[in-house]
Amino acid sequence: MVNLEYLLQEIKIKSMLLKNRVVMPPMGTGLGRKDGTVSEATLAYFKRRVESGAGLYITEISSVHPRGSVSPSALRIYDDSYIDGLSQLANITHQAGSKIAIQLHHAGRESFYQLNRGQAMAPSAIPSYVFGGSPQAMSREEIQEVVQAFGSAARRAVEAGFDAVELHAAHGYLLQQFLSIHSNQREDEYGGSMENRARFILECIQEVRAQVGPDFPISLRISAEEVIKNGYSIEEMQGIVPEFVKAGVDIIHASFGTHGSPGGIIQAPIEYEQGFNVHLARKIKEKVDIPVIGVGRFSDPVIMNEAIKRGDADLIAVGRQHLADPDFLKNAQAGHPERTFYCLACNQGCIERLIYEAKPVRCAINPETGQELYYPSQPAAKKRQVWIIGGGPAGLTAAAEAARLGHQVTLLEKEEQLGGQVLIAAKAPYKDAYADWIQKLKDKALRYGAIIRTGMEVNERVILEGRPEVVILATGARQLIPELEGMGLPSVVDAWSILRGERAVGENAVVVGAGLTGMETADYMIQQGVKSLVLVDKLPKSPINPLTAHGNMLNYRFKKAGGKFMFNTQLSEIKENSVVLLQDGQSHLLSPVDQVVIAVGAQAENTLEPFLLRSGIEYYVVGDAAGPRRIIEAVEEGARAAWNISS
Ligand SMILES: Cc1cc2nc3c(=O)[nH]c(=O)nc-3n(C[C@H](O)[C@H](O)[C@H](O)COP(=O)(O)O)c2cc1C
Known part of the structure; x- marks a missing residue:
């Protein structure tokens, strides 16, 4: 059994007692309704997340002001009418025995939606790094209006039953825009020195404190380092962070980076190790005597436990792992860490889907995430005899899901090894975790009773003899090789x-x-x-x-x-x-x-499809066999086929 002694310790922060040191940090989902209210999909998503058993959950960004929303479906808390919907998130979390904070947010200039409407506001009229487009520089009156808005939002959070609030002063949004010389070139008392640039944040904290009373916990999420050329350093942040505490903050959530940081470092890729940035939390801890949350690529509870034991942080935020597999903590506690699907930090289904595709959250390797409303959790009413042809990511996902639902599954792969193209991709630098993922998928399928045969090529005769009731064709793709002069050369x-x-x-x-x-x-x-x-x-x-x-x-x-x-x-x-x-x-x-x-490029390998069509057998074509695409499509289609098998 793994020792998670430090991670599983309780911690009391003002009126809030957390049962352990695991935090789910805020993650935008895009699942809210178009009027910014909590939807069925938001609730289903959150209900699954709180099953992880973390001590504290922090909601996705919730906008405190009509001009602060990043998108129409981002949650809102700028009016009393939003209290009822939000309170459902609090109830779900409390029923699961955990605590919940709401992240109070204003996007400032970092909102394509507000820029498009001419409504984006910022300390100075300097275009957004990511979206371009000029925001309006805030007047003193507007600054005070937003300060008040943070306070009113916090009062609503208390009414909605949240246990804490978190002010989002990180990642390039409005509060951090005041802190950064890249976005703040004001000449009044809100610009210039670090003290002046921090003034807006300090006023927001003070107003929130005034609204929530002395014992209600306030977290401040900061980017401990700006991670951009000429951005502020950790040393500068160390200088100002005690002021935040004096103004009324009880927790520092030490994230890093801003919208313009190279390569979306806030959601670091697979090249970065678990906890690679927790030293920033440690540096903050040197200057304050309140709990500090560390974050960045954490997936394995043992590594989280070590970070706390070393004194790098008091709590650990675990973001994308909550999307890839919310059972990571339970599996570790139950002595089955090998069952956990570790986040590949690919960002395909989560942050990059939200930002670059403007679509709600998913996870490339977890087909349940963002689809909780459609995910069948009960075994199928009628068990079918299912053949899955091809053991790449689509076929293996289909096998694991169909077997989980109680079907009699046989997976047939023509190569000796499972994994298809993923096994090849896993040879590229830093990508060995992809091979582990394939192994986990195989183990899961076997655990649920699937039969897996490798080195087994399937043709029409084999299907006719085997008489499967359902076939899932997941035969992948073959490489495209152009016809050109010289193609036969040994080079x-x-x-x-x-x-x-x-x-x-x-x-x-x-x-x-x-x-x-x-x-x-x-x-x-x-x-x-x-x-x-x-x-x-x-x-x-x-x-x-x-x-x-x-x-x-x-x-x-x-x-x-x-x-x-x-x-x-x-x-x-x-x-x-x-x-x-x-x-x-x-x-x-x-x-x-x-x-x-x-x-x-590649070309779909689906030569068995015309036969299946003629045969009258129920069949599905999934993944690259239906057209070469990414892992996220392969996994989703494999899972959907398993879910859709008629009963
Ligand atoms: C889909 C997605 C949405 C996010 N939305 C927010 C957000 O609303 N507020 C915030 O402070 N951070 C947000 N983040 C950043 C996470 O809170 C976290 O800092 C980041 O994912 C790094 O942690 P991880 O490596 O454990 O995933 C988001 C991250 C992801 C993946």
Whole structure:
């Protein structure tokens, strides 16, 4: 049994007694109704989260002022009419035996929605890092209006039954905008020195304290370091944080970074270790004698326990792990940590889906997250005999889910190993956790009674003989290999063979295709010591957004290694020691080139589908077999097929 002695200790903060030191930090969901009220989906999502057994849950951002909402579906607390809806979140949490704080928020200039409506306000009229578009500089009267709004919102939080409030003074939103010289160039008492820039936050804290009374806990979420060029440092924050405590704060929640921080560091990618930033919490603790929450990539309760034991933080916030698998704490306590699905920090279903796709929260590896209303928790009424053909992420998810629902599941994979393309992707730098995830999926399917056969190719005859009632076709995709002059030369190799280690990495290489496979293959080749690397794509830019967390890291390592992109460029011919490229209609000879790696995409492998259609067998085509896409689609479709099997 793992020892979680420190993590599981109670802690009393003013009137709030927490049963342990685990905190779910605020995470926007996009699940609220369009009028900013709590929806059925919000409640179902939250109900599942509070099953984790954490001591404290903090709601997603809730706007204190009509001009402060990031989007229409962000929760609101700027009017008494919102109290009833919000109180349901408090009730759910209390029924689960935990405590709940609400995060009070004003987006300031960091709201596409407010900028679009001409309603964004900020300390100064300086455009948002992310969205551009100028906000209006706040007048003194408007500053006071927002200070009052924070106070009224806190009073409503008390009425709604919350145990604490958290003021969001981190991540580049309004309160932090006052603190940062990048957004605050005021010449009055709210701008200039750090003391002046902190004034607005101090006034908000004082007003909140006045409204909630002396014993009600107030948390302040800060970015302990701004993590941006010429941004404020941890030392500057150390200087000002005792003032926040004097103004009435009881907890410091030590996050980091701002909207413009490179590569979305607030939701750090897989390259960062668990707890990589908890030293910032420790630095805050040196200056204050109230509890400090540390945050950043925590997934494993043992590592959280160690951080508390070392005295780095008093509490640990566990964000994305609550999306990937809210049972992480219970599994550890029950002596089954191996059952926990660890967050891959891919951000595909969570923060990047919210920001770049404007869609509600999901999780790439947990199909239940954000779909709690549709997730069947009870076994199916009628057990079916289900065959799943293909053991990649879609097939394995389908197997785990169908078996969980009580169906008789047989998964057949033609390769000796399970995992499909994920196993290949897991060879890229920093991605070994993806192979662990495949192992967990397999274990889960087996635990629920699925039969898994590898090295088993399925054809029409096998299906006719086996007579499954339902088939889930998850046969993945095959690589696209273009027909070009010189493709038969020994220097030409496909990306998968490189990643699998079947072919040695060359010295002077060209990778054709700057999608995820091309970028990650390039990353692998850099790690293997390739001397020069050119990444060619016919598109005007890479489909991998360099603002995303992993995309940023891939771009960073590529450029650091001296890699060169050539966009709007097509490979037209491969020669012995060179390639001919066509860029904007002009022909270039690139030499020397001793390796040409093909990563131009994949094509669905679904040759059994016409037969299944004719056969009359109930069938579903999922994941790349239905069209090559990402893990999130594979997992969702695999799960949905299992959920939809007719009973
Ligand atoms: C989908 C999503 C939404 C988030 N929304 C908020 C938010 O509303 N307020 C906030 O302070 N932080 C927000 N964050 C940041 C998290 O609270 C947390 O600091 C971050 O995810 C790092 O913790 P983790 O590595 O444990 O996930 C969000 C993160 C995610 C993934």
